[in-house]
Amino acid sequence: MEEHNNLIVKEFKKQAKDFSNQTLSMNNQDYIKWMIRSLQLNKQMKVLDVAAGTGILSRAIAPYVDRVVSVDISEAMIEEGITQNDLQGINNIEYIHGHVEQLPFEEDTFDLVISRFAFHHFLNPLLVLTEMTRVCKSQADVAVIDMISDEDETLSEQYNYYERLRDPSHTLALTKTQFMDYFNQAGLEIQTEDVLQVPVNVNSWLTLTKTEDKIAQHIKTSLQQELISSNEMTGMFPFVQGDELMFKQTWLQIIGKKRAM
Template identity: 30%
Template sequence: MTNDTDRKRDVATAFGDAADGYRDGAVLKEGADLERLVDWCSDATRALDVATGGGHVAGSLAETDVSRVVAADLSPAMVRTATDVYDGLEGVVVDAERLPFASDRFDAVTCRFAAHHFPDPAAFLAEVERVLAPGGVLALEDLCVPADPELAAYVNRLERLRDPGHVETYSRDRWRGWLAETGLTVDAVHETSRRLEVDAWLDRMDVPTDRRREIRTVLSDAPAALEDAFAFRFESADRERLASYRTGVVLFRASA
């Protein structure tokens, strides 16, 4: 418990320091995936956005007909950022695995690009199931690793080098298993990918110079299977410096 508590404290601090980057990053504040999550919640009147980050999902929900939107995050700085940028949001500092809300409180819960920071994803999903009213919707999006365990381990190694608060990125099937265990019914699954510019990806977490060099070394030594799966693009023909790559993404719509 102490290790998880310390990890969560470190995550809150790190993302508080990176709040501006997450607010302004185009890769997070727009896209067809964001539109899909919001569309999945189109019938909601009371929505909770867990790990709201820059508030992009919560703000988009508030711009639709959702009358009450709670932007929740472990980082007070992220909550302040979300509520400052987007009108009509209620901001709450919360632990995603211990939601401070009554049962059956919301008819939609969203979570986008955050669950890889949760020490116990199953506990998070159990809390989502508890706070969702019968028939309510979970719209979940996160990074997704290949099914091959060696490639998955390589991806997670890179993510932890970049972001010490990263716990683990999971496969689509791992998420399916957890959702089934909580009793949430998967209504739709959408798999996609997004191209990440390596420098911008590193800048968003303000990665120090020595760590950047280590990450670049790991990327240059990546196995051919990972290079193919993630569609590496290099800055020049000598292939010495990686410019961008595509990372897997999965979206789930599940109902209570």
């Protein structure tokens, strides 16, 4: 666990400054609206954002709630988040440096617990989801937004193979079925599950993680070979838009209500 966490810190130190790039899919305002529209936010809420990174989702939620607490293991990401909060005049977000496998909060503390694009970096996603549920109030919601892989086992394995090549801190993009199973195991009654297909520019995707040229070229060659052969072999479903090589990323938003004890 410590070795993997150190890897996460290393990889995101390289990425932190570029997370504010407004051309990236993660900063697309339509996608952010999709993320928050089902959260039933109100001004009395105290929200926890788990593995919040620079706080992109925290900032989107902040105007609608009383307070957001954003936890992340990467100090570089936290520093960039604080910079962006200051630039945007947002003052109701508190950053905490911590481990998501052992959240530093009492049970039944938060009115909403969320996590965005983080579960594919966890070694034990069920443990993290269980921790998120523990610190959530009874009958309140836990929400996760993350990329998912195909239900077909071979395509899922291939997709995760290329994601790990690009970013070694990637562990596993779960399937929708796996997420639903984990929510049930964590004591969450699923309220909403919604899927969004998002086009991703391959060059921008590789630039964000500063993937080595040789590895980046191998990934692009594999995607191009799939286009030529028309055989699904990467799990990434590549296509060309204009002159740009793209692929289809599937995002899942799943919301569960903590069962009363």
